[in-house]
Amino acid sequence: MTKKNNVYQLSDLKESRERRRNASVLELSPVELVRKEYFELVIKTLLSALRCKDDYTWGHSLRVAYFCVSVGREMGLSEKEIYELEVSALFHDIGKIGVPDAVLLKPSRLTDEEFLEMKLHPSKSYDILADYPVFHEMAVNAKHHHERYDGRGYPDGLKGENIPLFSRIILISDTFDAMTSTRPYRKGLPFEVAFAELREFAGTQFDPVIVEKFISCMTKEQQKNEETFSLQVIQGDFKKDAA
Numbered sequence: 001m002t003k004k005n006n007v008y009q010l011s012d013l014k015e016s017r018e019r020r021r022n023a024s025v026l027e028l029s030p031v032e033l034v035r036k037e038y039f040e041l042v043i044k045t046l047l048s049a050l051r052c053k054d055d056y057t058w059g060h061s062l063r064v065a066y067f068c069v070s071v072g073r074e075m076g077l078s079e080k081e082i083y084e085l086e087v088s089a090l091f092h093d094i095g096k097i098g099v100p101d102a103v104l105l106k107p108s109r110l111t112d113e114e115f116l117e118m119k120l121h122p123s124k125s126y127d128i129l130a131d132y133p134v135f136h137e138m139a140v141n142a143k144h145h146h147e148r149y150d151g152r153g154y155p156d157g158l159k160g161e162n163i164p165l166f167s168r169i170i171l172i173s174d175t176f177d178a179m180t181s182t183r184p185y186r187k188g189l190p191f192e193v194a195f196a197e198l199r200e201f202a203g204t205q206f207d208p209v210i211v212e213k214f215i216s217c218m219t220k221e222q223q224k225n226e227e228t229f230s231l232q233v234i235q236g237d238f239k240k241d242a243a
């Protein structure tokens, strides 16, 4: 990736993504390669099940994964860490498969009882993934994506850096996508308004250091003005507003 006049150049970015993907594939033995393909097929199958349940949540999961990968690079994570972050983000809401349609798809405000039902989805994400050893870390990251930095989140009320790093990144990406997505009942907020919201809750809801990294990263994304995004696991271009 190269920078010209402080703007990342798209063609170089795509080229370097391709190089990284090939490099990581070349490092794998044939057995590892088959395992990786099998692993990614399982991921795609589970995501297809999520798409059958709710097309919006599927599109949201892809966008959140894209934001997470982008901010992970901004934070200097290794490619291995970024891969784990990407899969964790793709799966963060997989537990919504277990939320009744009447609650998940309700276009109006949830009642207290319905909200309690909805709050079970991170634990359900964990339950779906945790027994399969290769998904265990991702299951933990998904379980804690609604913990708040001040300890007032759920399901376990973890606080500050006791919350897994990837869960803290996912929460910010998740909230940002929820604010900026257009739904049938409301228009998405402009990026600048969403940035201000993230800053307002930095230190209470969100990790303040990651909020600033995220905003800097999304500002660059905005400048790139791409209409599609691509992810390593999914392989293929997806509309950024896929919903």
Ligand SMILES: [Fe+2]
Binding pocket: 092, 093, 121, 145, 146, 174
């Ligand atoms: Fe969630």
